[in-house]
Amino acid sequence: MSQVLWQADNGIGVITIDSPPVNALNQEVLSQLSDIVGNISDDIQVVIITGAGEKAFVAGADIKEFPQLKQEAGETLCKNGQSVFQKIADLKQPVIAAVNGFALGGGLELALACDFRVASRNAQLGLPEVKLGVIPGYGGTQRLARLIGPGKAKQLIFSGEFVSAEEAYRIGLVEQLAEGSALEEAKKWAQTIQKRSPLAVQATKQAIDKGLELDLQEGLKIEARLFGEICLTEDKNEGVAAFFERREPQFKGK
Structure with a gap:
């Protein structure tokens, strides 16, 4: 059963992570995401990535995969996730993250791999990996610091605390707050971009x-x-x- 959905309409492609209950990024989800990203055609002008439902954009990696990790397996796990997210970052088309609900850990790292982020008012964002005794491994330490500066990135990662959509907007972690649906707001931006060369x-x-x-x-x-x-x-x-x-x-x- 597909846990990553693809829909294209008039040059706008929407990737939806649909892995109940919280759209966790297990290895199968990452594999399906990689396949979809690798097959986006040139007739798509803008890509949107979102999560199914309103509870979570993506609430992180699948922690059930962590207990048996040793050094080599942990490094391999990170490199795999990093390579998938880099494929997203390297797309020639603009990529918009439509963030609804929780965007935590790998979920926030997925949003960071996009070109900009639109968040609904119920969004909560964070990199809580230190609470599990690990660190962000899918690009969070690098992309977050580049986006909001090293000091604020360290504050968020060291503490593992979540921030609200409003705070995320204030510090430049998200670029747009949606009054309603993050996906609908992202589609409006996609349609605006479509009018340009x-x-x-x-x-x-x-x-x-x-x-x-x-x-x-x-x-x-x-x-x-x-x-x-x-x-x-x-x-x-x-x-x-x-x-x-x-x-x-x-x-x-x-």
Whole structure:
């Protein structure tokens, strides 16, 4: 039975973790997630990742897999989860996390692998691994510190405490609060992004992600190179023409 669902509609793909009761990330879920991510076609412009129901986005890894872990198996477990989440981060399409309910441990790490996060008001987020005597292993120590700064990341990880959606928004852990459904709010953002040139959006994602790995001057070189490449596209010509003709552009991704 599939525990990870895929639905595509008008260029927006939605991945839903459906592993009751709390959408835990066991190895089968990770395998199914990896397969879906690896087969997303070019006609998908934006990807949304969410959890089934309102109780949990993903409430963490499956703790039942932990008791027998020794050093080698623990490291292998982490590397497997990291590789799946990196596949998500490396997608050329923008990826939005629609966070409903609990996003804890591996669940928050999954959200961190997305490009930005939309959270419902009932969301609670945290990396409570230290309460189990372990550390975040699916990228949490690295992505959280890069997103909200090392000091705040250490405070949250050292304590293992959860934060509310409002606090997560205040500290920059989530970028948008939804008044209603996080998924519906994420779809609105996806539809807005769809109106833009997909080539420009993808180039922007590449410039930001690659640039963050380099110093400023090297990052600026990447930005300039990608800008130059975009100048050769039909989308650039259409966008500029639409501006002067005072109409909405009709981008084709070419």
